[in-house]
Each structure stands twice: as C-alpha cells, then as structure tokens.
Amino acid sequence: MDPPIVYIEREPFLDMLIAAVDTFKRECFGYFFGSKPTKKKNTFLIKNAIAVQGTIKRANTEVRISKACHQRLVRIFSKYPGLYPAIGYFHSHPEWGSIPGSHEMSDYDIVKMSNSNSEIAIILKISSRKRERLDWVSKADGGVRGSYGDYVVDFNVYRLITENSHRISESLQIIAPSTLKDLNKANKR
Numbered sequence: 001m002d003p004p005i006v007y008i009e010r011e012p013f014l015d016m017l018i019a020a021v022d023t024f025k026r027e028c029f030g031y032f033f034g035s036k037p038t039k040k041k042n043t044f045l046i047k048n049a050i051a052v053q054g055t056i057k058r059a060n061t062e063v064r065i066s067k068a069c070h071q072r073l074v075r076i077f078s079k080y081p082g083l084y085p086a087i088g089y090f091h092s093h094p095e096w097g098s099i100p101g102s103h104e105m106s107d108y109d110i111v112k113m114s115n116s117n118s119e120i121a122i123i124l125k126i127s128s129r130k131r132e133r134l135d136w137v138s139k140a141d142g143g144v145r146g147s148y149g150d151y152v153v154d155f156n157v158y159r160l161i162t163e164n165s166h167r168i169s170e171s172l173q174i175i176a177p178s179t180l181k182d183l184n185k186a187n188k189r
Contacts, residue, residue, distance in 0.1 A: 005173045034085060093106075102123075103143060103155075126152070138180075
C-alpha cells in the first residue's frame with residue numbers, strides 16, 4: 001500500500017505556524033486532531049491543532065512537556081475522543097545563531113514518537129528570512145516550504161516505519177492547496 005497523504009485544513013496549518021513564530025528561537029509543541037486513513041481513503045485529515053504553552057521546558061534543541069501535563073492531556077483526549085481525536089503532535093526546530101534548524105526528525109524525536117500513541121508527527125523548521133519572500137511550494141520530500149512574515153518555514157509530516165529492525169522516519173506528502181494559495185496571495189501584498 002502507498003504511504004498515506006496528509007491533508008491539513010487552513011486553521012490548524014496557520015495555528016501551527018503561529019505557535020512556531022510565538023516561541024521562535026525556542027521549540028514549540030502541540031497536538032493535532034482529525035481522522036486517520038481508512039480502507040477506502042488513505043488520507044490523514046488534520047482538522048484542529050492546539051499549542052501547549054503551559055508546563056513545557058523549552059530549549060533551542062528540544063522541548064519537553066512535563067509528565068503531569070502530558071498525562072492530564074492524554075486523559076482528556078482519551079475521555080473525549082469525539083471532541084479530541086488526537087492523531088499526532090507537532091513541534092518546531094528553530095535556527096540557533098548561525099546553525100539552521102532541521103526539517104528532519106532527530107534520533108530523540110524518533111524515540112519520543114516510538115513511545116507515544118502518535119501515528120504521525122509534524123516538524124516545522126523555522127529560520128529568519130534574510131532575503132525576499134519565498135512562495136509556498138511543495139517540496140520533493142512531500143513537505144511544503146515558504147515565507148511567513150519574517151520567517152522561512154519548512155513544514156514536514158512523518159510517520160515511523162520499521163526497516164531492518166530499526167524504527168526510521170518516513171516523510172509523507174502534505175496537501176493544503178487553498179492554504180498555500182492564501183499564504184502566497186498574502187505574501188504578495
């Protein structure tokens with residue numbers, strides 16, 4: 001079976017971008033909600049996203065949600081699956097000085113995802129925009145990239161697969177055509 005595609009509605013896409021900008025130079029963290037692939041439709045649909053801003057320990061290279069906060073949220077998500085159909089989490093990889101962030105999953109990200117119930121994870125690489133604005137476009141690896149205010153953001157979705165008895169990340173294709181069109185239109189103003 002082909003890898004699933006990931007359709008992201010406008011509001012969660014923009015909410016994740018705002019979360020990455022809000023904490024720029026530090027990582028952001030949050031959850032997203034929606035529906036998983038079915039036998040008839042091999043698509044993840046992200047309908048909502050929330051940034052977790054409370055009991056988070058932020059650093060330039062990692063973000064850690066407190067165990068108590070994580071447990072509280074997971075209990076709420078499991079108690080109200082109709083309201084919070086959690087399918088994954090997102091976080092950013094910001095630039096740090098002259099070191100650019102990465103749009104790839106780190107070894108720590110892979111371990112964290114392996115130990116969670118998340119089917120997919122989103123990484124937002126964010127860096128300062130030094131030149132002209134970039135159009136929002138699809139990348140060869142399935143992600144999208146473009147300018148957002150004073151920043152350049154790479155947006156990638158990953159799932160974990162097993163290869164030679166090791167868990168590795170696989171990049172999935174993002175579909176968000178109307179959102180990318182709206183962002184490009186706003187960037188031209």
